[in-house]
Amino acid sequence: MADTYTHKDLATLCGVSETTIKSYRRKFPGFIPVLTRGKPIRFKPEASTICLMIRDCFAKGMSVEETYKVLKENFKEIPAARPRRAQAPSHPTAAPAGVSQEYMEKFFATAGQMMQGMAGLATAQAKAEQRLRKVESVLEKLLELESRNTDTFGRLLEKKETAPEQSSAPEQPVAPKAEPETKMRARKIVNVRSPEGEVQSYSLEKPTELERPSDAFLNTPIVIKNDQDEFLGVPGRLPLSGFVEILAREAEESGVSQTYWHREGDIWIFVMTSPNGESQALYFSSTTTPRGNLVVLLERLDVNGNEASSQFLQEYFRQVKDKI
Known part of the structure; x- marks a missing residue:
């Protein structure tokens, strides 16, 4: 059209x-x-x-x-x-004897509000049930993995107990030069010999922890700059941790699959990715205002790898601020 x-x-x-x-x-x-x-x-x-x-x-x-x-x-x-359900009928129903028309109108208005509230409650309950099912599914998987690990270690211990002499003596033929490499990789090698004489090696490694900003950085108030290069904050001096908490809550409701931090020099980047490949990356840096206050500046937003305009960034910040 x-x-x-x-x-x-x-x-x-x-x-x-x-x-x-x-x-x-x-x-x-x-x-x-x-x-x-x-x-x-x-x-x-x-x-x-x-x-x-x-x-x-x-x-x-x-x-x-x-x-x-x-x-x-x-x-x-x-x-x-106005919605049709809120409009007064063209031919109002006569009130019962002893009840005023004004009372009947208030009664029906209150009943409509109660129905709307019950509908909202039902929607919230459905979302809560969905989240609960997800948590239960994750817990079931964790319990299953724990059971598998317990069975595996139990079998390994049984094999070692049935052949104690065989498991201790053959350690000498192993080349001693491999020991420094094991320490450099920060992992532990366990050799297990079966009753048939077969030797199996298992590597036990500790997973690397993800990067995360310091508590001092997360507890610093967050601000943004407008087109006049002025600092704009959030009422109550909202810290970066509170801002990120809102982003994480919105991301969970919209189906975002992963959120994480990573660092580039003095810049901390908070990344949110979706199962369909879409991503958002927010760039934060520490700075001071003209009055000497220490703040965290949201200086950039990338959407699917492309830097958003300053107007888009300001509108994005304003929408998050409105959800406090």
């Missing part, structure tokens, strides 16, 4: 994500005009100008209230349509 826009069209025009366009609609429902409500939803031509102005206001660091005033001065606000 000519001269109309979908969520994807508006996102491409403004250089933001579709999620950002949807957040514009939630924050300013009376300014982005809808043309058709089929799938996909299409918007009138003037929606592009309105979305661009919202994006520019947010890029300047303006709040939702300040942006609303700007839109009110430049565009006509459309009253938000």
Whole structure:
């Protein structure tokens, strides 16, 4: 349809994500005009100008209230349509004897709110059950692995007890020069001889721990810079650990398969990857504000290996901040 826009069209025009366009609609429902409500939803031509102005206001660091005033001065606000279930019937049902019409309206409104609350509770319960099933599945696998390891070590000990003389004497033919290499690799070699005389070697290695920033770095307040090179933080001086906790919670709900830290010089990078290969990498560094306060700066965001624009980074930071 000519001269109309979908969520994807508006996102491409403004250089933001579709999620950002949807957040514009939630924050300013009376300014982005809808043309058709089929799938996909299409918007009138003037929606592009309105979305661009919202994006520019947010890029300047303006709040939702300040942006609303700007839109009110430049565009006509459309009253938000009420859901059908909230509309009063054209022919109201007569109230029973002794009960006022106002009381009946309040009763039905309260009943509707209770139904909505029960629906939300059912959805939350379903999500909790899904998470519980995942935890139970992981625990079952861990118990199975533990049982296998116990059986394996039990068999190895039985073999050593049945042939004590054979397991101790043949150690001399092994070349002694291999010992320094074993120490260099920080692993332990165990030789086990079976009753038939066959020797088997097992390597016991300790897994390498993943990198992680220090507690001092994680407990430092997080900030970002706007286009005027000014530091913008979070009310309450949210530390980096709290910011990452929000990211990890959102990642779990969206199906992200892995999150981890790694370091490049003085920069710590927090990476989130999805099963379909998509990834996000956030770059953090330690710095000080003009007032001498020590902070952690979110200075870069890579999406699927490509560096995002400063406007996208600021909008990303703002969305995470709104979820506190």
